[in-house]
Amino acid sequence: MVKLTKKLIDAAPFPKQGQLFLRDAEVRGLALRITTGAKAFVFEKKINGRARRFTLGPYGAVTVEAARKMAQEKIGEVAKGDDPAEARRTRRQATTWGDLETLYLERHAIHKKSLKDDVSLLNRHLAQWRTWRLFAITKAEVCSKHAEIGAAGHRIAANRMIALVRVMFNLATDWGFFAGVNPAARVKLFKEVSRERFIKPDELPRLWKALGDESNPYVRVAFMVGLLTGARRNEVLAMQWTDLDVSQGLWVIPSTKAGRMHTIPLPRPALEALIGLPRLEGNPYVFCGRWGRGHLVNVAKPWRRIRQQAGLNDVRIHDLRRTLGSWLVAAGASLPLIGKALNHSNASTTQVYARLQLDPVRAALEDNAARMLTVISRAESLEKDQST
Numbered sequence: 001m002v003k004l005t006k007k008l009i010d011a012a013p014f015p016k017q018g019q020l021f022l023r024d025a026e027v028r029g030l031a032l033r034i035t036t037g038a039k040a041f042v043f044e045k046k047i048n049g050r051a052r053r054f055t056l057g058p059y060g061a062v063t064v065e066a067a068r069k070m071a072q073e074k075i076g077e078v079a080k081g082d083d084p085a086e087a088r089r090t091r092r093q094a095t096t097w098g099d100l101e102t103l104y105l106e107r108h109a110i111h112k113k114s115l116k117d118d119v120s121l122l123n124r125h126l127a128q129w130r131t132w133r134l135f136a137i138t139k140a141e142v143c144s145k146h147a148e149i150g151a152a153g154h155r156i157a158a159n160r161m162i163a164l165v166r167v168m169f170n171l172a173t174d175w176g177f178f179a180g181v182n183p184a185a186r187v188k189l190f191k192e193v194s195r196e197r198f199i200k201p202d203e204l205p206r207l208w209k210a211l212g213d214e215s216n217p218y219v220r221v222a223f224m225v226g227l228l229t230g231a232r233r234n235e236v237l238a239m240q241w242t243d244l245d246v247s248q249g250l251w252v253i254p255s256t257k258a259g260r261m262h263t264i265p266l267p268r269p270a271l272e273a274l275i276g277l278p279r280l281e282g283n284p285y286v287f288c289g290r291w292g293r294g295h296l297v298n299v300a301k302p303w304r305r306i307r308q309q310a311g312l313n314d315v316r317i318h319d320l321r322r323t324l325g326s327w328l329v330a331a332g333a334s335l336p337l338i339g340k341a342l343n344h345s346n347a348s349t350t351q352v353y354a355r356l357q358l359d360p361v362r363a364a365l366e367d368n369a370a371r372m373l374t375v376i377s378r379a380e381s382l383e384k385d386q387s388t
Contacts, residue, residue, distance in 0.1 A: 001025040004032055004064050009039060030071035032059065041067035043074045095177040097137060098130030103175065104168050113257045116234075121161050125149055134172060137165075139183040146187060155190035162187050198323040199227075203312060210310035218287040219302045221273045223320065228270040230324030230342050232257060233317050237296045239286040246275060253343075262343040 002008065004024045012022060014036055023044075024030040033042045039059040045052050056062060056070045101122055109118050125145065129137060142165055149158035165184040172178035199207055207227075214220040226236050235253050243252050249271050253262045266274070280288050285295035299317070307315050321342065328338045 004030070004067075006064060009059055009064070012039070014039075024068070024071075027068045027071045027075075029075060030056075030067060041070075043071050045074070045078055047078060094133040094135060095172065096130065097126070097132050097134060100134060100168055100172050100177065101126075101130065103177075104171060108167075108171060117160070118164060121157065121164055125157070125161055126165075134169070134178045135180060137183055139181075139185075139187070142183045143187055146189075150190050156192055159189045159192065162189060196322075197315060197319045198326040199312070199315065199319070203310070206310040207306075207312060207315075210306045213309065214302065214306060216302065217277055218296055219299060221277055222287045222296060222299065223303070223306065223317075224273050225270050226317070226320045227323060228267045229264050230321045231264060232321060233299070237287055237299070239295075240284045241279065241286055242284065244274065244286070246271070256343055260343075264341075 001023045002025055004022060004026075008022070009032055012020075012032070012034055014034060017036060020034045021042075022032040022034070024032075029043050029045050031042050031044055033040050033055075041056040041059060041062055042053055043056055056067050062070070105115075105119070109115050112118065142162070146158045146162055149155075149161060162184050166182060166187075169178060169182040169184060173182070211220055211223055211227075214223075222236050225231065225239075226233060229236075229251070231251075231253070235256060239251065239253075243254065244250070244266075245252070249266045249268070251264045251266050253264065256262045274286065277286060280292045283292060283294070287296045289295050289297060303317050307313055325338050325342060328341065329335075333341075
């Protein structure tokens with residue numbers, strides 16, 4: 001052993017092959033490893049009967065004094081029962097976010113109706129994490145990502161991202177890939193205000209005319225069916241001819257977001273529009289996609305064109321579904337009936353449609369006020385007659 005000094009290290013020759021060690025006399029376990037082209041400080045220690053060695057840093061970037069301090073810290077870790085070399089090896093071999101993403105999609109998300117939404121979130125907002133080890137994704141990083149997405153005007157997407165990350169880390173724990181604290185736990189979410197936009201009576205003629213002017217028949221009828229049935233966009237676009245019973249006027253959706261089959265009695269205008277669509281041989285889908293292959297997928301661009309022509313720039317595709325619910329309420333339909341028409345799993349989901357259309361409430365209050373005033377008027381008249 002020798003006392004390592006800068007002068008000694010600078011003068012130490014490089015071996016022609018292999019490696020040499022100069023072990024420090026002041027801090028036991030500290031050594032300088034010299035190879036054919038480099039000098040670096042290492043820490044050596046026998047832990048649980050096994051010889052351990054790992055690099056502290058290259059000489060030059062790390063001084064002798066700094067190396068001694070680092071070695072002393074490692075000695076303290078070993079005294080507490082830690083194994084620095086094993087911990088480092090574990091970190092190197094730790095699961096990455098990309099590994100977890102692959103397992104999540106293969107084992108868990110493949111069974112979810114929201115698979116496409118999850119994939120979109122992972123690709124659009126979390127792709128940069130794919131090379132990161134799970135232990136490197138901290139709560140601060142998750143909160144920063146949440147704030148970043150929210151600042152871009154996508155607060156709901158930011159909240160969904162937090163929910164997705166939370167689930168994925170919980171699964172990583174269950175699968176034995178992660179033993180830390182879930183970094184997405186107890187993150188304060190943005191307040192979400194439920195959307196209440198629907199097509200009002202004075203707007204409907206403009207929308208219907210814009211749909212009629214649409215040159216693509218598949219796009220035109222797809223939106224008509226969505227408006228008249230309240231079916232979800234993906235359910236409409238994936239409609240197959242075998243799902244239709246034209247003689248009975250029925251559309252059977254094999255599998256919905258609720259995870260069950262749903263049968264919709266088609267209104268006559270919707271049925272007639274569907275019957276009038278051209279069928280392409282070899283394509284089982286009603287709404288054929290580009291070049292006649294598959295079915296329509298991305299209808300955002302034609303929808304922007306249609307709503308702009310109708311002067312309804314704030315109306316989204318999902319608002320067509322909400323429109324059916326609100327119009328059924330206005331017609332006096334019961335909430336259970338509306339829930340059945342829209343295939344809601346939870347009755348509370350249907351409650352939103354009751355507040356979208358205030359005309360029935362207004363009419364009920366007006367009628368009630370009239371009855372109250374009639375009773376009051378009769379009482380006043382009776383009192384007046386008795387006093388004369």
